[in-house]
Amino acid sequence: MSVGEEGTIVDDHQNLPSEVRDNLERYVISKHDEVIRGLRALSLKPDPLTLFFDGGKELFPTTVITVINKRDLVVFEPPVEEKVLQRLLERNRGTVVGTPGGVKIRFILSGISLAKFQGERVLVSPLPEIFYRFQNREFFRVHTPFINPVTISLTLQQRGALQVFRVTDMSCGGLRVDDTEHRLEVEIGQNFTPAVITIPNVHSFEVDLEVRNSFEITNKNGQAQHQVGFAFKNLRAGQESMIQNYVNHLQISALSGDHK
Numbered sequence: 001m002s003v004g005e006e007g008t009i010v011d012d013h014q015n016l017p018s019e020v021r022d023n024l025e026r027y028v029i030s031k032h033d034e035v036i037r038g039l040r041a042l043s044l045k046p047d048p049l050t051l052f053f054d055g056g057k058e059l060f061p062t063t064v065i066t067v068i069n070k071r072d073l074v075v076f077e078p079p080v081e082e083k084v085l086q087r088l089l090e091r092n093r094g095t096v097v098g099t100p101g102g103v104k105i106r107f108i109l110s111g112i113s114l115a116k117f118q119g120e121r122v123l124v125s126p127l128p129e130i131f132y133r134f135q136n137r138e139f140f141r142v143h144t145p146f147i148n149p150v151t152i153s154l155t156l157q158q159r160g161a162l163q164v165f166r167v168t169d170m171s172c173g174g175l176r177v178d179d180t181e182h183r184l185e186v187e188i189g190q191n192f193t194p195a196v197i198t199i200p201n202v203h204s205f206e207v208d209l210e211v212r213n214s215f216e217i218t219n220k221n222g223q224a225q226h227q228v229g230f231a232f233k234n235l236r237a238g239q240e241s242m243i244q245n246y247v248n249h250l251q252i253s254a255l256s257g258d259h260k
């Protein structure tokens with residue numbers, strides 16, 4: 001891995017799958033509150049990160065200590081060696097990379113300076129404008145909230161009407177629904193074209209689904225519960241981007257303790 005003169009990773013993009021390289025916007029977190037959540041999650045579970053600077057010639061391990069929301073600052077650990085610290089302060093910017101929880105992240109910090117926090121010497125920087133999260137879109141699933149849930153609307157031939165189901169977990173590869181009333185009589189490989197997915201605070205859009213599995217589980221109350229797993233088919237780039245952003249939002253909210 002190397003870092004360009006302006007602090008951007010050069011080899012990083014080329015080491016990513018082509019579908020990621022060609023569609024980086026799917027993995028960008030740029031909303032102010034989402035960037036804060038991402039950084040806060042790093043501070044609550046301080047996995048080691050690496051800060052590259054000076055065109056990739058220098059680097060040191062660091063962790064995010066905290067985020068000062070009112071001042072839009074991120075606080076992180078300085079290097080141990082004083083000479084490295086002074087060279088970083090002269091350069092004033094760098095790129096932070098890491099794989100917390102197996103998810104590859106990257107963000108660029110500018111305006112780095114030395115400060116005191118709770119009596120300790122630290123580094124501070126304005127919040128990054130963009131926060132990248134690269135994860136396996138086919139296998140990374142998140143549980144969706146029970147309140148204000150994601151829903152999927154399916155037309156069932158045996159019932160002759162549109163039926164709405166709560167989504168229990170989802171990824172860019174597919175989703176699983178909770179069929180508590182046993183309305184879904186499906187066969188593996190059966191297609192639902194189109195279905196309508198509704199994501200809170202986004203909007204509803206049509207998707208094509210294929211049944212991948214159908215099974216019974218026992219819930220905490222000892223009751224049998226029917227669940228059905230679906231795979232997305234032929235997702236358009238814009239649709240996948242909306243789902244990916246929502247998955248990112250749920251994971252960051254869970255890690256940061258924000259369950260709104």
